[in-house]
Amino acid sequence: MTLLTATGVTKRYPSARRHPFGRRPVRTVLDAVDLAVSAGERLGIVGGSGAGKSTLLRLLLAVEAPDTGEVRFRGRPVRPARPGRLGWFRREVQFVAQDPYASLSPRMTVRDIIGEPLHCLRVPGDRPRRIDELLRAVRLDPALASRLPSALSGGQRQRVALARALAPRPAVLVADEPISALDAPVRVAILDLLREVTVAEGSALVLVAHDLAAVRRACTRVMVLDQGRVVESGPVDQVFHAPRSAVARDLIEAIPRLPGEVAR
Numbered sequence: 001m002t003l004l005t006a007t008g009v010t011k012r013y014p015s016a017r018r019h020p021f022g023r024r025p026v027r028t029v030l031d032a033v034d035l036a037v038s039a040g041e042r043l044g045i046v047g048g049s050g051a052g053k054s055t056l057l058r059l060l061l062a063v064e065a066p067d068t069g070e071v072r073f074r075g076r077p078v079r080p081a082r083p084g085r086l087g088w089f090r091r092e093v094q095f096v097a098q099d100p101y102a103s104l105s106p107r108m109t110v111r112d113i114i115g116e117p118l119h120c121l122r123v124p125g126d127r128p129r130r131i132d133e134l135l136r137a138v139r140l141d142p143a144l145a146s147r148l149p150s151a152l153s154g155g156q157r158q159r160v161a162l163a164r165a166l167a168p169r170p171a172v173l174v175a176d177e178p179i180s181a182l183d184a185p186v187r188v189a190i191l192d193l194l195r196e197v198t199v200a201e202g203s204a205l206v207l208v209a210h211d212l213a214a215v216r217r218a219c220t221r222v223m224v225l226d227q228g229r230v231v232e233s234g235p236v237d238q239v240f241h242a243p244r245s246a247v248a249r250d251l252i253e254a255i256p257r258l259p260g261e262v263a264r
């Protein structure tokens with residue numbers, strides 16, 4: 001079953017003027033991108049810096065609207081709207097940010113952070129029980145539930161962010177470079193957890209990364225972006241072993257080895 005789709009999405013931004021009184025040139029940052037995420041699927045989006053990955057996520061999350069094309073969830077068009085109006089969509093599509101040092105409220109305990117979307121999105125059910133279940137799912141010691149984020153390591157914070165995103169049982173979890181702010185050994189653990197916990201919770205995953213090895217560890221399918229265009233997509237192993245685009249070949253060459261991972 002197809003859940004989240006982008007059809008022909010294009011995004012343009014004005015860039016710097018070349019002359020003080022000249023017209024502002026417009027840059028196409030995403031160019032007619034198509035994407036479809038099905039239930040239970042784990043899609044990686046890779047590309048170099050400036051390829052348009054974060055812009056694509058902003059469109060998929062209805063934070064920004066595409067200039068042309070559209071985003072749909074279960075066939076229903078999704079566009080940025082007043083906060084209350086997208087509640088149905090926020091329950092279905094949740095987000096894990098890149099930096100767990102910035103994305104968690106410093107004054108809330110772990111328990112309150114994980115419970116916040118249950119409260120804000122009015123998710124029915126036994127909330128304390130769901131929070132305990134999530135703490136177990138992301139393998140956080142229940143003793144940490146009363147701590148503030150400042151008393152947690154980077155990896156523990158990212159586990160909290162993951163538990164919070166999974167709390168409303170989203171159909172799709174979207175993660176933007178969720179390991180880039182973490183130390184190398186912790187990265188592998190978080191990637192493995194992302195894979196395991198999305199399978200266990202029945203959520204599809206969209207994972208943005210610079211690094212094809214990270215996507216290979218967590219995802220089944222990959223889409224390669226370059227200068228706002230999809231240059232290649234397919235099963236991760238196929239792209240990894242027989243890349244068709246120069247960009248995918250370069251990304252494979254640039255792979256920093258994850259600890260415990262053997263070279264191609």
Ligand SMILES: Nc1ncnc2c1ncn2[C@@H]1O[C@H](COP(=O)(O)OP(=O)(O)OP(=O)(O)O)[C@@H](O)[C@H]1O
Nearest residue numbers: 013014029047048049050051052053054055056210
């Ligand atoms: N609000 C904006 N206004 C103008 N230009 C923007 C805006 N947002 C993004 N861009 C430009 O769009 C291009 C793509 O940016 P984006 O952040 O989507 O790339 P990315 O693939 O996520 O890069 P990175 O891996 O470095 O985060 C960049 O050249 C960026 O400068």
